Amino acid sequence: MMKQERAARTRQLLIRSAAETFERQGFTRATLADISSSAGVSTGALHFHFANKDALASTVEATAATTLRRAAHGVRQPGANALQRLTGASHALADRLRHDVVARAGFRLSCGDGPHRPGLDLRGEWFECIRHLLTEADHEHLLAEGVSRQDVAAAIAAATTGFEVLGRTDPNWLSPASLSSFWHLILPRLATAEALAALDLPTGDPLARPRAVEIWERKN
Template structure:
């Protein structure tokens, strides 16, 4: 058990070192040697968890969608929560920032079929399909189309904020994006009940931290 915990911590340390290297040098220029040095682990320890730079990139990308958020009475609130929690974590977790960068890196994206974006697209399509079936959305909404639109626009706003202000205003920018987009997605009665405040992500992430861990 202690050994298993140590394994989890080592795996995380390697992923965080990879994230730093990818963010600093870009995917192509980052080397496994850099990553080993930053993580302070041996080559053998790294290859036990990840057998290539590609596997490291895949690991960094998968961190983005592994967090499960609390269910909400309105399904569209869960769409908002996914976007806002991801945005909040982006500010505080270098691992998530690296994933965003990797998804926009031409070489990494070719090797990993669009990075994390298709994973987000599938997740939001599922939520929007359920919202649509429950009658929360306007008649013209096509769930897959809107899901991919939200993922694209959200990542674009993340990149813009990262470049312009180092993410210091990213939660306000995403709140603005969602307020605008939801006007063309949600029925008015649903719209009035949604919480799209800039600090929504922080509150959802705190709630997750208080949830009992599942088996």
Template structure:
């Protein structure tokens, strides 16, 4: 168990270092040597977890998928919005997510399969839009797969523009504007009126997830509440 915990920590240290280097230099310019120096681990430790630079980049790209998913919502359009704005929030606050996006959008990353994030986002969007359609939340003409692809492409463009203009500082505003422009042509007006697409929504969802992930402390054996409940 101790060895396993150490291996997990080492892998995370390597991924964090790789994310820093990839974000600063891009895929082509990043080197294993620089990642090793940043991580402070041996070459053997790095190659044990990641046999190549491509494997390192794949690890960084997929790391963002390990985060807790957005809780199920009764309104599937709101769940889709929350998924988008939560990613935007993490992009501003999590170096691993920023590096993963940088790699996915890096057209100079020759030899690296960058399709994964786009296909996963499209699958998630299609699934939620189909659920929304089944509940009568979408306009009659909507084809979920096509709409998901449009949203993913537009979201990627907004991320790239925000990074270039403000280093992601204006991303919540840009994402809110994107949703205000796209959703009226997709969602039934009565449903859309109740959907929260404000700039602060991402921070709210992130806080909700953090609260839900906190373990409930076990009461002390002499806790009066246990006596009252007979536990």
């Protein structure tokens, strides 16, 4: 059992080291020697767990996918409407990307920063999640009259994935404050007054909802 636990710890060290190295140097420039050295293990130990750099990158991507999917699903609360789940999911994903190097590296690898491997596109998954929740919001009569779900989905996907790109050099782009500012701007333009009044943005700021309502009232 101790041998298995030690092997599991070594594998996790290598995954994290690979993520840090991919983030720092990029997939192409990163070497197995750099990754094993950073993890404090021999290249032989690395090859025991992973056949090559592509295998390591695939594992980083898969680990990131699991982490980000759990974060997005973890904010679902009984009775929460679709817009509440959408804003909550965006904050949960941003939090993971800001604080978890494996999530960050895996997301970037899946979006084209690594070797092409069909089947995993986390950016595309997020876009589909946005579209699905906006469809639910429409069915729940939460969207303002004349709002195009497709246009709104594209705008939210572009903005939130843009935060991820900007966050590569400045983590504040992925902060709750930055994301909340975006939602305060867009929600009054897509939600009904009733839906907006019932919405709590996950900022920890008790004034968040009144500010959103105030924007809507000024607009109308």
